[in-house]
Amino acid sequence: MQLVIFSLQDKLYGMPSVAVEEITGAVSWTAVPKAPLWLLGLINLRGNVISLLHYERFMNIEDKTENNEELCYNNTIIIKHNGKQVALAVDKVHEVIDINEDDIQLPVEGEGIFRGVFSQKDAVISLIRLSTLFSKNEGSN
Structure with a gap:
């Protein structure tokens, strides 16, 4: 199984590479009024409007950022699962x-x-369950 490994706030995560449609640099987003804190906003990717998620907030994992203005990320991972797309803001895509x-x-x-989870090079990597990611995001796209 091939996995894309990325980090958020010094934690490592992985997802199947077949679900990764594209990896880009940081992108600008349009905020959505009264949106949940985990929805950073919407991005326009070549005419497609996609939800940009803050993964740790989305999954209720400890988040060290106070608000969206403080969020600093370097990469965006566009994920496709069962015909639907979301984008994740991540610190770094490693390998x-x-x-x-x-x-x-x-x-x-x-x-x-x-x-x-699995171990690699003295690190523990959490493998994302894509079905949970997409089912929880239903209705925000």
């Missing part, structure tokens, strides 16, 4: 790696925000 599915340790909670 694309191949792992054996047997190396993925299942999460304790079962069906949660992560599909599992």
Whole structure:
């Protein structure tokens, strides 16, 4: 299985490379009034309007930024799953790696925000469950 590895606030995450449609630099977004804090705004990617998500806020993971103005990120990952698109603001895209599915340790909670975790080079990487990411975002696109 091929994974794209990226970081947010010194934490490493991975997602299947087949779901990654594009990786770009930081993009400007248009804020949406009264939107949830995890929705940074909407971006226009070659005529397609896509929700730009702050992943850690979206999944209720500890977030060290106070508001969207303080958010500093370097890359945007455009993800497509079951015909729908979202964009994630991330600090850095590190690499694309191949792992054996047997190396993925299942999460304790079962069906949660992560599909599992795996270790690589003294680091623990959380594997994002795309179905959770997209089902929670329903209605904001």
